[in-house]
Amino acid sequence: MDFYIHAATILDDLSQKKGSIKQLVFNSKKHDPKRTYALVCETLKYKHVLDEVIQCSKLLDLEKKIKKNLARVLVHDLLMSKRGISASTGSIKEAILRHKTRLNAEFVKLKIRNKVKSHEELALKNPVTLPRWIRINTIKATKEEVLKQLALTRVSSLKEVGPGTYYMDEIIDNLIALDGETSLVNESCYQEGKVIIQDKASCIPAAILGNQRQTKVGDIIDGCAAPGNKTTHLAALFPNAKIFAFERNSQRVQTLQKMVEISGAQNVEILHQDFTQSDIMDPKFANVTHILLDPSCSGSGIVSRQDFLLEESEQDLVEDVNRLESLCSFQSTILKHALQFPKCQYVTYSTCSVHRLENEQVVCDVLSQEPQWKCNTIENTLPQWEDRGIPEYCTDPMMAKAMIRCVPGKFGTIGFFVCNLYHSGRVGNLLGNGTSNALESNAKRKRKNQKKKNYKKMKERKLGTAMDSTGHISESKT
Numbered sequence: 001m002d003f004y005i006h007a008a009t010i011l012d013d014l015s016q017k018k019g020s021i022k023q024l025v026f027n028s029k030k031h032d033p034k035r036t037y038a039l040v041c042e043t044l045k046y047k048h049v050l051d052e053v054i055q056c057s058k059l060l061d062l063e064k065k066i067k068k069n070l071a072r073v074l075v076h077d078l079l080m081s082k083r084g085i086s087a088s089t090g091s092i093k094e095a096i097l098r099h100k101t102r103l104n105a106e107f108v109k110l111k112i113r114n115k116v117k118s119h120e121e122l123a124l125k126n127p128v129t130l131p132r133w134i135r136i137n138t139i140k141a142t143k144e145e146v147l148k149q150l151a152l153t154r155v156s157s158l159k160e161v162g163p164g165t166y167y168m169d170e171i172i173d174n175l176i177a178l179d180g181e182t183s184l185v186n187e188s189c190y191q192e193g194k195v196i197i198q199d200k201a202s203c204i205p206a207a208i209l210g211n212q213r214q215t216k217v218g219d220i221i222d223g224c225a226a227p228g229n230k231t232t233h234l235a236a237l238f239p240n241a242k243i244f245a246f247e248r249n250s251q252r253v254q255t256l257q258k259m260v261e262i263s264g265a266q267n268v269e270i271l272h273q274d275f276t277q278s279d280i281m282d283p284k285f286a287n288v289t290h291i292l293l294d295p296s297c298s299g300s301g302i303v304s305r306q307d308f309l310l311e312e313s314e315q316d317l318v319e320d321v322n323r324l325e326s327l328c329s330f331q332s333t334i335l336k337h338a339l340q341f342p343k344c345q346y347v348t349y350s351t352c353s354v355h356r357l358e359n360e361q362v363v364c365d366v367l368s369q370e371p372q373w374k375c376n377t378i379e380n381t382l383p384q385w386e387d388r389g390i391p392e393y394c395t396d397p398m399m400a401k402a403m404i405r406c407v408p409g410k411f412g413t414i415g416f417f418v419c420n421l422y423h424s425g426r427v428g429n430l431l432g433n434g435t436s437n438a439l440e441s442n443a444k445r446k447r448k449n450q451k452k453k454n455y456k457k458m459k460e461r462k463l464g465t466a467m468d469s470t471g472h473i474s475e476s477k478t
């Protein structure tokens with residue numbers, strides 16, 4: 001019974017927000033963590049079903065000694081596990097078994113009410129499922145080599161990705177989407193560092209810096225580097241630049257070291273120090289022209305596979321606002337520091353947060369104190385990306401064009417924010433005509449797309465056929 005009591009305690013701790021499911025289960029050395037994890041997740045997946053059955057059977061009224069979470073895990077195994085309750089006989093097990101017939105009957109009635117044959121049909125479903133994104137590490141392998149090693153079939157859209165197939169991203173170079181359930185742990189190309197697991201959104205900052213080549217690239221700073229996804233991406237995109245990777249947390253520095261090592265990057269210098277305390281006049285940084293800044297944030301954009309199992313209370317929201325305000329102040333300080341490097345021309349500021357306070361607001365507050373720094377043009381900021389910053393959150397709505405927002409789940413990414421900044425005194429004024437040209441070309445692109453759609457519709461009507469997304473004509477099913 002200890003195992004069930006432990007699983008119930010984890011559920012108690014989860015409702016008191018003491019940690020995530022993984023943290024609570026795997027930090028506690030008790031019992032078999034994998035088995036506990038499975039039971040906790042399954043119980044949460046069917047919590048609504050279990051609660052209804054428990055309530056209708058009046059189990060908790062009749063057995064006062066059994067607490068709700070203990071009842072949930074036991075009833076889960078009684079009704080949904082092939083093995084039933086795996087515990088030796090004792091007073092708690094006997095108490096549940098006394099109500100076995102009633103619990104079973106309520107469970108059957110519930111399935112009939114919901115018109116389902118199996119309980120699996122009643123499980124909570126994750127509203128957001130993401131592909132497994134992998135970035136080909138061009139320091140160690142070519143695209144062709146990796147594709148050959150993976151030996152998967154190419155599909156032409158993200159929607160089509162499933163087991164055994166891959167989609168080559170059209171916006172970020174060398175980025176591949178695999179089926180979300182793919183595990184790469186045993187794949188040699190992953191073990192050898194030829195591919196790096198990295199969400200598409202997380203590849204955007206380095207990709208944007210990689211596109212700012214109007215002037216000569218000097219050295220680069222990654223101000224908040226661990227675990228090193230973006231550092232190693234920068235190293236691959238800028239093989240001739242020196243990359244200074246700052247990380248203040250000693251444990252995370254070790255992770256960063258491992259990642260840089262496995263990536264094979266030779267141009268990264270890891271600095272175990274607080275970036276805000278770095279000396280901007282240090283001759284070492286005299287040649288820094290680009291900075292990637294990806295500071296700690298609330299992580300509100302991160303979609304974990306288990307998040308949908310947990311509920312958010314009003315109290316959490318209040319606590320969140322306090323936390324967000326302190327994060328916002330830290331983020332403003334660190335961004336302001338980045339903008340002080342004497343030769344720096346380009347800075348990307350990014351977070352995996354969906355909150356205005358950590359995103360548009362940080363950028364607008366800092367830029368209001370740094371008049372030489374401006375938001376870049378849309379043309380220099382992945383113009384093909386549809387979701388931009390939110391104009392209403394910006395002091396000047398045009399600033400939103402230099403910002404990218406990734407909506408959790410849309411286009412297969414986590415929630416993310418990136419802003420692309422440049423120093424007008426060092427780069428020249430990119431805005432002026434630049435912005436209007438960029439807006440114009442954006443409008444042109446939209447008109448072109450609309451024209452294409454109209455043409456496609458017209459053709460469909462004419463031919464009585466349907467064209468697929470690649471423009472190929474297939475037989476109409478009607």
Ligand SMILES: C[S@@+](CC[C@H](N)C(=O)[O-])C[C@H]1O[C@@H](n2cnc3c(N)ncnc32)[C@H](O)[C@@H]1O
Nearest residue numbers: 224226227228229230247248249274275294296
């Ligand atoms: C969001 S994570 C960075 C993720 C990383 N850019 C990547 O793509 O793998 C933020 C990191 O910044 C570090 N950090 C936070 N404040 C810092 C500071 N003042 N100086 C240096 N590192 C800092 C944190 O310890 C954490 O490892």
